[in-house]
Amino acid sequence: MIEETETGTCAPVSASELKPGTRKARTINIYSRLAGLYSFFRVKDGLDTVLELMAIEDGNRVLDVGTGPGLYALHIARSWPNCSVHGLDMCSRFLEIARRRALKQNSTNAHFTLGDAENMHYASSAFDRVLYCSTLVLLPNMKGTIDEAYRVLKPGGIAVFKELLHKWFIHKELFYVFWKLYVKTLGLFCRDVRGLNRTDYEGRKLTESDLSLLLQESHFSDYKVFTKGERLYAVCRK
Numbered sequence: 001m002i003e004e005t006e007t008g009t010c011a012p013v014s015a016s017e018l019k020p021g022t023r024k025a026r027t028i029n030i031y032s033r034l035a036g037l038y039s040f041f042r043v044k045d046g047l048d049t050v051l052e053l054m055a056i057e058d059g060n061r062v063l064d065v066g067t068g069p070g071l072y073a074l075h076i077a078r079s080w081p082n083c084s085v086h087g088l089d090m091c092s093r094f095l096e097i098a099r100r101r102a103l104k105q106n107s108t109n110a111h112f113t114l115g116d117a118e119n120m121h122y123a124s125s126a127f128d129r130v131l132y133c134s135t136l137v138l139l140p141n142m143k144g145t146i147d148e149a150y151r152v153l154k155p156g157g158i159a160v161f162k163e164l165l166h167k168w169f170i171h172k173e174l175f176y177v178f179w180k181l182y183v184k185t186l187g188l189f190c191r192d193v194r195g196l197n198r199t200d201y202e203g204r205k206l207t208e209s210d211l212s213l214l215l216q217e218s219h220f221s222d223y224k225v226f227t228k229g230e231r232l233y234a235v236c237r238k
């Protein structure tokens, strides 16, 4: 049985990790402020490839880690009404949006829960499929996160990771010049963005060889890493 709360009242992230300045505290801060804007503009990029790699079967239990506004989770819930789909996120503002969207699409098989990807409150071997879309790169402990994916998967289960390649990633200092301009301009129209500064956002990128190395060191022995267009994918079978 999956141990979880659907009310989002569990305390999944430890107080020390939420101390101002830690990566997790900064992630929660920035996503809490940008959740509305992000959800409005977010599109399901790479969806076809994600679904092909996930090879979802009727009745599967699916987990979307770092679900954000729940775009991928809700799409899966709608397309596979006999699957139970669980979206986990550390940012409660995103979960409110995802739950509201689930209600709007009359989804009874999508559940959204507050939790930390690095230390999930689900029982081991609880899921048939686990998905990470643009989430892995945000996590301080990517290796620990992949271990968690392996733990919650049933034997034979599949984990899919998708990240943007950021081929355009420019020099860090130059990036922050654009970041400052971007925040200033956006702040003219959107109050939530005002006052965000450089220390609130730390861009990181993950390359094909980084991800291959992480998986090589993980418990997964059956995995494939590849790039397609601007995206990096990995599919792993337990």
Ligand SMILES: C[S@@+](CC[C@H](N)C(=O)[O-])C[C@H]1O[C@@H](n2cnc3c(N)ncnc32)[C@H](O)[C@@H]1O
Pocket (backbone or CB within 6 Å): 024, 027, 028, 031, 042, 065, 066, 067, 068, 069, 070, 071, 088, 089, 090, 091, 094, 115, 116, 117, 118, 132, 133, 134, 135, 138, 139
């Ligand atoms: C770039 S967004 C991607 C959202 C969604 N997967 C999508 O593709 O639209 C990253 C998400 O990961 C969540 N996140 C970051 N660190 C997390 C953690 N430690 N545990 C759970 N969620 C986390 C953020 O709150 C955010 O919703």
